[in-house]
Amino acid sequence: MRSHVPSYELVVARDLPHALSMLTEGFRPIAGGTDVMVLFEAGKLAHKKWMSIRGLPELRTIDVTPDHITFGALTTYTDVRRSAIIAAEFPLMIEAAALTGGIATQNRGTIGGNIVNASPAADTPPALLVYDAEVELTSPRGSRWVPYTQFHKGYKVMDLASDELLTRIRLPRKFASWTHFYRKVGTRRAQAISKVCFAGVRRGDQMRVALGSVGPAPIFLENSDISAISPIDDVRSTARYRMQVAKNLMEEFLHASA
Ligand SMILES: Cc1cc2nc3c(=O)[nH]c(=O)nc-3n(C[C@H](O)[C@H](O)[C@H](O)COP(=O)(O)OP(=O)(O)OC[C@H]3O[C@@H](n4cnc5c(N)ncnc54)[C@H](O)[C@@H]3O)c2cc1C
Structure with a gap:
């Protein structure tokens, strides 16, 4: 049992502009916390300034257009498993979500967190890669879309600046017949x-x-x-x-x- 609980600062983002401004002040995002809290519990969370983005509904949407399915970074595994259109057109996302942890982890863990945690053993990245995903990175300077095939540069090295939030993930609707x-x-x-x-x-x-x-x-x-x-x-x-x-x-x- 640990005798010392490390101290850290936690703010709750009110909305996306607030979250982006806190990033510039050195706060890092916590989404579901299923990776961050494991580090915290193990006493390995060196960074001290954290910001919960979990309550931002604008990052938990699934939008369908003729060309893309676009979902917010806070979309959980359970959200993915409940989506009929993802099941119909991107079944590997459903399989990856269903094989990730247990129900509690699926209810809380997010696809954005799985991407940015950048574990080489994570289960949704292979599905996102074959589906030609793009990720939207947003900072106070604006937004940019990056092909997911170019996002991971090495072990835990990503095309993600410290003032950027992963906001959305989009999949082109071209794989249904594959x-x-x-x-x-x-x-x-x-x-x-x-x-x-x-x-x-x-x-x-x-x-x-x-x-x-x-x-x-x-x-x-x-x-x-x-x-x-x-x-x-x-x-x-x-x-x-x-x-x-x-x-x-x-x-x-x-x-x-x-
Ligand atoms: C019991 C258990 C079982 C698990 N099983 C599996 C498994 O089978 N397969 C698997 O792949 N993973 C597994 N995980 C790992 C974890 O659940 C996933 O990686 C999850 O998707 C992380 O999402 P989160 O929202 O909880 O991330 P968090 O813990 O909140 O954040 C993870 C990292 O991503 C960053 N981050 C989060 N959201 C954003 C964002 N929008 N923009 C920028 N940075 C962001 C955070 O700063 C942090 O560095 C398991 C975890 C637990 C505790």
């Missing part, structure tokens, strides 16, 4: 961190594949060549096992989508 394939391999079927996570979509010769837990960040491939992956040995698995599982999943995907 074959969709998702596998999470962990120690157990549920409530386990991925040893390898695989997402793939295919239509004829066109193929998009992404993997998690096999490199410093989620990895996107435009073909079936997995030589770009660089798994490591760690507490959850070995590099050799991960490489073999990635090969097996690629074969399974190619077979299932042929």
Whole structure:
């Protein structure tokens, strides 16, 4: 049991402009807190200025236009699982959400938090990569859309400035007729961190594949060549096992989508 509870400052953002102004004062966002609070509890939260954005309804919407489905960064796994249009057109998002933690984590954890926490083992990034997602980054200077394939630059390194908030994620509505394939391999079927996570979509010769837990960040491939992956040995698995599982999943995907 810890005898010392670390002290930190917490503000609650009133609205998006308030949140953006607090970012410029050195506050960092807490969305669902399911990653941040684990660090807090472990005494590993070095940063002292935090801002809750959880109560901003403008960041928890799912909008549908003819070309895109756009959802707010605060969209939870449960919100995703309840969305009929995401289920119909982006089923890998549903599978990733359903395999993330348990119900309590799904009710609280957000897709934006999963992206910015930037764990190489996170479960929604591979699905977002194959669906050609774009992320909207907003600061007091304005907003910009970045292709998600270019967002992660290395281990926990992202194209995200300290005064930027991830505000929305949009998916182009062009994959409904493709074959969709998702596998999470962990120690157990549920409530386990991925040893390898695989997402793939295919239509004829066109193929998009992404993997998690096999490199410093989620990895996107435009073909079936997995030589770009660089798994490591760690507490959850070995590099050799991960490489073999990635090969097996690629074969399974190619077979299932042929
Ligand atoms: C019991 C348990 C089981 C879990 N199981 C899984 C699992 O199976 N698969 C998996 O992938 N993850 C899992 N997680 C991790 C976690 O639930 C997810 O990563 C979740 O999506 C994080 O979202 P959050 O809103 O809680 O993020 P928070 O903890 O609030 O924030 C995470 C990080 O993102 C930043 N951030 C959050 N929102 C924004 C934003 N809009 N703009 C900029 N920065 C932002 C925060 O500053 C922080 O650095 C698990 C966690 C727990 C506690």
